[in-house]
Amino acid sequence: MQLIDSILNKSVSDCILSLYGQSPDPRLIQLQKTRREFEGEITLVVFPLLKISRKTPDNTALDIGNYIQNNIPDIVRFNVVKGFLNLVVSDNYYLRFLNQASQDSMFGFTTVSGQDGAIMVEYSSPNTNKPLHLGHIRNILLGYSLSNILTAGGKKVIMTNIVNDRGIHICKSMLAWQKWGNGETPEKSGKKGDHLVGEYYVRFDQEYKKQVSLLVEKGMKKEEAEKKADLILEAQDMLRKWEAGDAEIMFLWKTMNSWVYKGFDETYRRLGVHFDKIYYESETWVHGKDVVLDGLAKNVLVRHEDGSVWADMRDQGLDEKVLLRSDGTSVYMTQDIGTAKLRQIDFSPQKMIYVVGNEQNYHFKVLAIILDMLGFPWAKTLHHLSYGMVELPEGKMKSREGTVVDADDLMDEMIATAQEMSQELGKLEGLDDGEKDNIFRIIGMGALKYYMLKVDPVKNMLFNPRESIDFDGNTGPFIQYTYTRIRSVFRKACEMKIFIPVSVKTDLQPNDKEKNLMRLVHDFPVIVSEAGNTYNPSLIANYVYDLVREYNQFYHEFSILKEENPEIRDMRLILSQVVADVTRKGMELLGIEMPERM
RNA sequence: GGUUCCGUAGCUCAGUUGGAUAGAGCAACAGCCUUCUAAGCUGUGGGUCGCGCGUUCGAAUCGCGCCGGAAUCACCA
Numbered sequence: 160m161q162l163i164d165s166i167l168n169k170s171v172s173d174c175i176l177s178l179y180g181q182s183p184d185p186r187l188i189q190l191q192k193t194r195r196e197f198e199g200e201i202t203l204v205v206f207p208l209l210k211i212s213r214k215t216p217d218n219t220a221l222d223i224g225n226y227i228q229n230n231i232p233d234i235v236r237f238n239v240v241k242g243f244l245n246l247v248v249s250d251n252y253y254l255r256f257l258n259q260a261s262q263d264s265m266f267g268f269t270t271v272s273g274q275d276g277a278i279m280v281e282y283s284s285p286n287t288n289k290p291l292h293l294g295h296i297r298n299i300l301l302g303y304s305l306s307n308i309l310t311a312g313g314k315k316v317i318m319t320n321i322v323n324d325r326g327i328h329i330c331k332s333m334l335a336w337q338k339w340g341n342g343e344t345p346e347k348s349g350k351k352g353d354h355l356v357g358e359y360y361v362r363f364d365q366e367y368k369k370q371v372s373l374l375v376e377k378g379m380k381k382e383e384a385e386k387k388a389d390l391i392l393e394a395q396d397m398l399r400k401w402e403a404g405d406a407e408i409m410f411l412w413k414t415m416n417s418w419v420y421k422g423f424d425e426t427y428r429r430l431g432v433h434f435d436k437i438y439y440e441s442e443t444w445v446h447g448k449d450v451v452l453d454g455l456a457k458n459v460l461v462r463h464e465d466g467s468v469w470a471d472m473r474d475q476g477l478d479e480k481v482l483l484r485s486d487g488t489s490v491y492m493t494q495d496i497g498t499a500k501l502r503q504i505d506f507s508p509q510k511m512i513y514v515v516g517n518e519q520n521y522h523f524k525v526l527a528i529i530l531d532m533l534g535f536p537w538a539k540t541l542h543h544l545s546y547g548m549v550e551l552p553e554g555k556m557k558s559r560e561g562t563v564v565d566a567d568d569l570m571d572e573m574i575a576t577a578q579e580m581s582q583e584l585g586k587l588e589g590l591d592d593g594e595k596d597n598i599f600r601i602i603g604m605g606a607l608k609y610y611m612l613k614v615d616p617v618k619n620m621l622f623n624p625r626e627s628i629d630f631d632g633n634t635g636p637f638i639q640y641t642y643t644r645i646r647s648v649f650r651k652a653c654e655m656k657i658f659i660p661v662s663v664k665t666d667l668q669p670n671d672k673e674k675n676l677m678r679l680v681h682d683f684p685v686i687v688s689e690a691g692n693t694y695n696p697s698l699i700a701n702y703v704y705d706l707v708r709e710y711n712q713f714y715h716e717f718s719i720l721k722e723e724n725p726e727i728r729d730m731r732l733i734l735s736q737v738v739a740d741v742t743r744k745g746m747e748l749l750g751i752e753m754p755e756r757m
Numbered sequence: 758g759g760u761u762c763c764g765u766a767g768c769u770c771a772g773u774u775g776g777a778u779a780g781a782g783c784a785a786c787a788g789c790c791u792u793c794u795a796a797g798c799u800g801u802g803g804g805u806c807g808c809g810c811g812u813u814c815g816a817a818u819c820g821c822g823c824c825g826g827a828a829u830c831a832c833c834a
Contacts, residue, residue: 186774194777204776206814216814242814243777286834326834440834467832476760477830484832491834520761521829547763548827555827586794602796614770618763619827626769630796632782633770640796648793689773701771701781708781715798757796 160259162681163201163233163248164190171203174226181211192678198238199245200678206242216242251665253677254730258662260680261737267683267744269313276509277315279502280306283427283434284515286323287419288332289357291426293549293556293564293622294516300611300750301546302514303432304696307748312691317506320434321498324416325441330397332356333411334390335363345418351425351567352418366390426566431604431750438501440494447497448489451482454533470529480525495526496533503537510540512694517545517617544694547619549611564622574603576628577636586757601754602636608751609635613700633704635751638742641707643757644714645739651720652732663730672713676734679706683741687748696749703745710738 168188175183187207193199205212205220212219217239224237224244236247260266282302285291291299306316336343336359345352367390374384385391400408427433454460455468460482462468468483482493489497502511513523523543530538548555556563578599581587587595610627614620630636652659669677682702690698719735722728743753 189774189776191773191776196778202777206776209814241777323834328834465832481832486832488832490832494834516828517762518828519834522834524761545762550827580796584794584796586796618770621769623769626783629783632796634782634796636796637782640794644794644797651793685773697771698773704771704781711797712799714793718792720793757794 160256162256163252166231166233167201167203167227167246170227170231171223174223174230175208175211178222178226179211179213183208183211187211193245197240197243197245198236198247200248200674201246203244203246204242205244220244250668250674253669253674253681254663254665254667256681257677257730257733257737258665261733261740262661266737267687267741268311269688271310271315272313277317277506278309278510278512279317279319279506279508280309280512280514281319281321282306282514283320283432284323285320285423286328287353287356287416288328288360290351290353290422291566293566293569296430296566296569296607297546297549297611297620298514298516299427299430299432300608301544301616301696303430304612304699304749305512305514305544305694307750308687308691308696308699311687311744311748314691317435317508318433319436319438319502321438321440321443324439325401325444327394327398328360329412329416330394330401331363331367332360333408333415334394334397335359335366336415337411338366345421351422352420353422353426354565354567356415356419356422363390363394429567429570429604431752436505438498440498443498443501444489444494445497446501447493447495448483450496450500450533451489451493457534459532459534470525470532472525472528472532475528477525477528480529482529492522492526492529495522496530499526499530499541500535503535507537508540510542511537512542512544514544514546517547519543520545542694544616546616549620549622552621552623564624570604570607572624573607573628574600577603577606577630580630581757590756598754598757601752602630602639602757605635605639605746605751606630607635608749609638609700612696612749613704615697616695633701635746636757638703638707638746639751639754640757641711641714642739642742642746642753643755645710645735645742646755648719648732648735655720657720657725657728657732659732659736660729663733664726667726667730669730672709672716673730673734676706676709676713676738679709680737680741683745690748699745699748703742703749706738706745707742710735710742 167190168185171188172183172185175181189204189207191202191204193202203220203223205216205223208219209216212222214222220239220242224239224246227234227246228237233249233252234246235249238245280302283295283299285295302318306318309316336356339362340359343355345355348355367388370388370390371381371384374388375381379387397408401412451460451468455462460468460470465485466487467481467485469479469481471479473479480492481490483489499511502508515523520543523541527538527541530541550556551562551564553562581599581602587598590598606628613633686698686702690696717731719728719731722731746753
């Protein structure tokens with residue numbers, strides 16, 4: 160079924176050509192939704208066309224309106240208000256559309272097309288020295304949701320994760336465990352592995368600070384003390400041993416990392432996300448070095464007198480950037496160069512999207528430039544999906560000040576609150592405990608995910624624990640609630656033996672609310688594709704909310720099951736069904752599960 | 758200081774390639790449970806879209822300049 164928008168687009172173009180003898184630039188044809196206060200569904204803005212018509216706005220609109228009305232059967236009327244041509248689409252069109260959408264299980268989605276290469280989405284990217292926190296949750300949800308949206312848009316997506324499992328910060332927690340751990344393991348203490356390792360990282364920092372202040376008391380300057388404290392020297396020594404492959408250190412490293420991975424897996428599982436391919440920096444960090452040395456040989460990069468290797472971007476208004484230290488070791492940028500190349504070798508994706516916080520905007524700008532300098536044609540396919548920080552009402556999260564919101568604790572809290580509120584409302588009586596727990600989990604996680612995703616990624620956002628647990632208004636549970644109520648209508652319809660027909664009659668006359676809902680559903684495929692193109696899950700979230708809010712008003716106004724006219728009742732049931740279907744699909748794109756009851 | 762991003766109702770956020778009288782929720786107040794689930798619905802109040810200038814038929818949206826906030830500018834990751 161050809162959608163009315165594209166029919167109109169072509170018709171307006173034809174009209175301008177036949178009336179004014181000129182083919183208009185497609186950008187001049189601006190179709191938009193008609194505002195509530197006017198009659199009609201679709202509005203053509205005629206101002207851009209005045210240069211071609213050389214008539215007043217009203218006369219131009221009248222010309223075009225008459226042409227369209229005569230040529231498109233589905234446009235039944237029109238009216239002109241100050242240069243806006245409001246078109247009334249026939250009820251018949253929307254009812255045909257409704258029939259079609261209700262029978263298309265893939266409505267709104269595009270099936271994977273041809274072999275134009277996969278899109279690689281990198282997200283999460285944790286360090287293995289501490290557990291995941293609220294900032295990671297925003298990252299993970301964005302990355303996973305974006306992957307779903309791209310898939311729905313017909314792309315093949317490879318979800319990837321680069322684990323930062325090596326470096327001085329890892330050695331710090333290893334060292335602290337050696338010194339003060341007494342052989343503690345997750346099994347012995349019952350602690351989650353990533354939390355256990357995180358505790359030793361904190362312990363290191365505490366002891367290190369003590370040492371530094373002791374040295375300062377003895378008259379040493381703070382900067383010097385930070386470099387000469389025994390603990391940091393020991394950690395650096397441990398890093399050297401790690402790089403040399405020292406057996407004991409490697410064993411400890413592998414053991415502690417395995418605890419952390421087990422913990423991360425648990426957190427990922429609860430968040431409902433997964434990866435197709437995980438890279439480890441301990442395996443990829445060496446690759447960048449070769450690429451850099453190759454660039455040096457081709458004179459794309461330069462070596463300074465002390466032996467360090469640099470990329471000179473001064474001709475592009477940027478600075479120089481070090482890629483290999485004077486001792487020949489690689490830096491963060493070098494690792495990312497290597498990882499990017501490795502990914503090209505492994506998958507040759509048509510695009511690589513990095514979901515990384517906006518504090519690294521400069522880093523990714525430089526990364527793309529350097530890869531381009533090095534002559535990789537895929538350098539321009541890199542895209543940094545930058546997102547803002549998550550702030551708390553008290554200000555920024557600071558691990559040192561203990562104001563970090565832990566991911567696991569937060570999920571527990573959300574689920575517990577969902578349980579309290581559900582039990583207060585008492586709607587789940589009669590279900591067994593397993594079913595109830597599953598519903599509490601779905602609601603709590605839905606609240607959290609929706610809260611994080613409804614905000615435009617580019618913006619810093621405020622995480623207010625009290626509000627996030629609120630289930631009223633523009634929230635995940637509100638959407639879930641509306642969905643379950645629609646499902647409940649269907650259960651009742653079955654009990655009453657009202658059979659839903661395969662299609663509704665197209666000579667019905669839907670009321671304003673019904674037509675408005677159909678229009679909203681009509682937009683769904685456009686929203687999915689737009690969210691994919693702009694890498695913005697918040698578009699989906701806000702769309703679903705609009706749809707559901709509209710449905711609630713509709714639901715409140717009409718008693719569907721008590722409707723006496725069976726044809727109207729059928730139409731409302733089918734409309735409800737399509738709304739539920741689109742709502743579920745939209746929420747699934749956000750990674751949010753839907754309960755059957757709540 | 759340079760660069761990038763953000764600034765919309767008391768609070769949290771929407772607002773499509775520039776379009777008509779800028780929208781929701783929360784909070785406040787007033788209503789609605791004998792209807793398929795009140796986690797809902799209806800109504801009232803609440804705005805110099807940070808400020809100024811410009812571009813044009815038209816600016817929350819584009820450009821320039823200010824003001825406020827954030828990030829970044831390491832031989833850290």
